[in-house]
Amino acid sequence: MTIGELIGAFFTTPGPGGVVVILVLGLAGAIYVLLTRWILQGGQAEEGTMRRLR
Amino acid sequence: MPRWSMVIDLDKCVACQGCSIACRMENNTPIVSPSEAALGRSMLWNDVFPLRAEEEGAIASAKARFLTRPCMHCEDPPCVKVCPVGATYQDDEGLVRQNYTRCIGCRFCTVACPYGVRYFNWYEPAWEDGLDQHLNPDRVEGRGVLEGPAVRPKGVVEKCTFCIHRLHKARARAEAEGRDFRPDEYVPACVQTCTGKARFFGDLDDANSTVSLLAQSRRAFRLLNEAGTHPKVIYLHEG
Amino acid sequence: MKARSVHPDNKHEAIILTPLQDITTIDRWLWALLLGLIGLGGYAYVRQLTLGMGVTGMNRPVYWGVYITNFVFFIGLAHSGTFISAILRLAGAEWRKPLTRAAEAITLFSLPFGVASIVVDMGRPERLLNVISHGRFQSPLLWDFTAVSLYLCSSVVFFYLSLLPDIALCRDRLTDVPAWQHRMYEILALGWQGRPEQFHRLERVLDGMAIFLAMLVVTVHTVVSWVFGMTIQPGWHTALIGPFFLLGAIFSGTAAVVIALAILRRVYHLEESLPLGLFNSLRKLLIVFTLGWLYMMVSEFLTIFYGNIPEEMEVFWQKFTGDFTWLFWAMTILVFVVPLLIFIFRGKDSIGWMVTASVLINVGMWLERFVVIVPTETRPRLLYELVQGTYRPTWVEAVITVSMFAGMFLLYAVFTRFFPIVPVWETAEEPGAEVPPVTRRRRRFGVRR
Numbered sequence: 166m167t168i169g170e171l172i173g174a175f176f177t178t179p180g181p182g183g184v185v186v187i188l189v190l191g192l193a194g195a196i197y198v199l200l201t202r203w204i205l206q207g208g209q210a211e212e213g214t215m216r217r218l219r
Numbered sequence: 220m221p222r223w224s225m226v227i228d229l230d231k232c233v234a235c236q237g238c239s240i241a242c243r244m245e246n247n248t249p250i251v252s253p254s255e256a257a258l259g260r261s262m263l264w265n266d267v268f269p270l271r272a273e274e275e276g277a278i279a280s281a282k283a284r285f286l287t288r289p290c291m292h293c294e295d296p297p298c299v300k301v302c303p304v305g306a307t308y309q310d311d312e313g314l315v316r317q318n319y320t321r322c323i324g325c326r327f328c329t330v331a332c333p334y335g336v337r338y339f340n341w342y343e344p345a346w347e348d349g350l351d352q353h354l355n356p357d358r359v360e361g362r363g364v365l366e367g368p369a370v371r372p373k374g375v376v377e378k379c380t381f382c383i384h385r386l387h388k389a390r391a392r393a394e395a396e397g398r399d400f401r402p403d404e405y406v407p408a409c410v411q412t413c414t415g416k417a418r419f420f421g422d423l424d425d426a427n428s429t430v431s432l433l434a435q436s437r438r439a440f441r442l443l444n445e446a447g448t449h450p451k452v453i454y455l456h457e458g
Numbered sequence: 459m460k461a462r463s464v465h466p467d468n469k470h471e472a473i474i475l476t477p478l479q480d481i482t483t484i485d486r487w488l489w490a491l492l493l494g495l496i497g498l499g500g501y502a503y504v505r506q507l508t509l510g511m512g513v514t515g516m517n518r519p520v521y522w523g524v525y526i527t528n529f530v531f532f533i534g535l536a537h538s539g540t541f542i543s544a545i546l547r548l549a550g551a552e553w554r555k556p557l558t559r560a561a562e563a564i565t566l567f568s569l570p571f572g573v574a575s576i577v578v579d580m581g582r583p584e585r586l587l588n589v590i591s592h593g594r595f596q597s598p599l600l601w602d603f604t605a606v607s608l609y610l611c612s613s614v615v616f617f618y619l620s621l622l623p624d625i626a627l628c629r630d631r632l633t634d635v636p637a638w639q640h641r642m643y644e645i646l647a648l649g650w651q652g653r654p655e656q657f658h659r660l661e662r663v664l665d666g667m668a669i670f671l672a673m674l675v676v677t678v679h680t681v682v683s684w685v686f687g688m689t690i691q692p693g694w695h696t697a698l699i700g701p702f703f704l705l706g707a708i709f710s711g712t713a714a715v716v717i718a719l720a721i722l723r724r725v726y727h728l729e730e731s732l733p734l735g736l737f738n739s740l741r742k743l744l745i746v747f748t749l750g751w752l753y754m755m756v757s758e759f760l761t762i763f764y765g766n767i768p769e770e771m772e773v774f775w776q777k778f779t780g781d782f783t784w785l786f787w788a789m790t791i792l793v794f795v796v797p798l799l800i801f802i803f804r805g806k807d808s809i810g811w812m813v814t815a816s817v818l819i820n821v822g823m824w825l826e827r828f829v830v831i832v833p834t835e836t837r838p839r840l841l842y843e844l845v846q847g848t849y850r851p852t853w854v855e856a857v858i859t860v861s862m863f864a865g866m867f868l869l870y871a872v873f874t875r876f877f878p879i880v881p882v883w884e885t886a887e888e889p890g891a892e893v894p895p896v897t898r899r900r901r902r903f904g905v906r907r
Contacts, residue, residue: 324581
């Protein structure tokens with residue numbers, strides 16, 4: 166199978182399209198979850214030190 | 220592998236609509252009420268249209284002209300391109316097929332087809348006066364596949380298949396008799412019934428087939444050739 | 459342990475939080491009315507499901523009608539929020555701040571109905587997941603599916619993140635609300651504490667997402683238009699359809715923001731936090747969009763007219779003098795002529811006139827979507843000589859359309875009663891740079907008390 170055929174098959178075969186949808190949404194979802202956690206953790210380390218100092 | 224093609228000689232066509240009726244009986248297309256038909260919801264996989272009278276100067280042509288139109292089974296079908304689920308697809312022999320179990324009824328293909336050969340099941344199909352007792356039992360069936368004359372559920376798209384079930388039957392017969400299948404063993408119902416013998420069917424890849432020879436005619440033309448769809452239904456001009 | 463948070467000072471805080479504290483009888487009646495309309499729509503849809511798509515006015519060759527029009531319209535409306543809050547955020551337009559949430563809420567609550575329109579339009583909605591299990595990426599519908607669902611999920615996140623500090627505010631300030639409501643704030647606030655570093659990271663993420671969303675806006679609506687553009691039907695098969703749809707989307711979305719703002723200002727007495735100046739800024743934007751719309755119209759139709767290709771002209775004349783004459787010219791007047799006159803001569807400092815123009819624009823834009831989609835189908839390429847289509851929507855389509863708008867209003871109305879519709883933390887005092895350095899932020903918000 167040449168690379169051209171492979172690209173063609175990606176577009177024309179029923180199936181890969183659904184995988185793309187799942188991948189895109191899954192990736193976006195994962196990134197958003199990580200970003201949200203990152204935001205919420207902002208300043209936590211700092212506070213931990215302060216508490217220890219106290 | 221044959222490349223199925225149909226030639227329609229408009230010179231011989233008498234617009235009897237026999238092809239439409241044969242198609243209806245062969246493929247179990249549902250019958251709709253006159254009010255539904257007025258809405259443009261009648262189902263005629265093979266339809267016959269009157270053409271507008273041509274006017275040359277002040278004189279309108281007195282001769283009524285007609286065009287009969289099955290699915291073009293394009294080499295490059297716009298309907299297949301837009302189907303999101305592969306419910307309509309082109310097989311190895313160039314037939315554009317329709318899988319009723321896969322179709323989601325989005326009607327993208329019906330909109331994309333420039334020939335308007337695709338029909339949507341607006342309601343559950345119905346037949347009156349016991350006609351449903353006389354349906355064609357043939358069907359093309361497999362896992363997740365339902366094609367051909369099998370009665371369609373509501374909400375899916377259907378279209379002319381070049382009588383795919385007849386092809387399957389002819390192949391099966393050849394196999395049962397232990398010989399090779401010959402492309403001239405099968406014709407769709409409309410070709411078989413044509414009153415004026417205006418329709419020809421066969422393998423376009425066989426240089427000696429009737430369709431190949433007729434395709435060379437100077438009268439040969441294809442509908443909307445400029446649309447880039449490369450139809451495999453070839454018409455022969457009148458006169 | 460109950461989490462508590464530091465909140466930036468905002469002198470309008472009390473007024474902004476007032477609507478959240480008591481739900482009036484009028485509210486309940488309004489919600490009941492909207493729910494009733496949704497119920498009617500549900501009834502109509504069940505009828506369509508059980509009997510078949512035949513209960514709509516769609517036919518051959520007009521296979522797509524009001525539902526697809528709604529789909530394009532709702533997705534277009536959804537671009538309001540992203541435009542106002544993402545693109546203007548990138549442009550550093552400070553005036554947008556008080557109205558960001560009101561605009562984003564439109565995005566959030568109209569997108570689901572865009573998606574629902576597609577499902578309602580399907581002949582076999584129960585096979586929707588075939589798009590996942592057998593998806594073919596060659597079909598523009600798959601592009602739509604990917605782009606719209608990504609857009610939906612991204613705007614939910616964008617909206618939620620910018621709401622986070624205010625949910626925490628509700629959690630800390632609204633202690634006398636019903637227990638379940640307070641519990642809801644507690645859960646949704648995710649333990650937000652308002653630490654300076656949290657605010658800093660939030661701003662950074664919102665900025666980053668704004669860039670991504672700005673790209674998505676362009677992609678989503680272009681892809682929506684490509685569903686039409688990728689066919690070879692006359693009137694649809696034009697490269698301009700993408701930009702045209704996009705401009706129309708932002709146009710109708712911005713007009714919708716004007717309507718929403720005016721209602722909120724009036725009903726919730728937010729005159730101080732939503733100053734008149736906002737309407738004047740939006741007015742300038744809308745003037746640009748109105749003229750942009752004219753530019754697109756002229757480019758499109760002049761090209762078709764000079765090309766004089768027979769099948770294109772069939773559709774062209776359908777719009778200008780044929781079956782769609784009334785709709786076409788009504789659209790031109792509603793979207794362009796009257797709004798432009800209003801904006802230029804009456805719109806300044808007048809909310810009433812701005813709302814009038816915005817309502818007209820949105821009615822007109824719905825018509826525009828309809829006039830782009832349907833006339834082409836009545837004169838398809840081959841069939842324009844053979845079969846000529848007509849289309850008359852039925853009550854089922856009308857009721858389902860009304861119920862979808864009712865659903866959007868309901869979500870919006872309910873939302874404004876449970877969450878602050880003006881961002882409290884973003885409109886906090888001390889106007890300054892969009893993202894001040896951390897040290898200055900610390901000074902602004904103080905250290906944890």
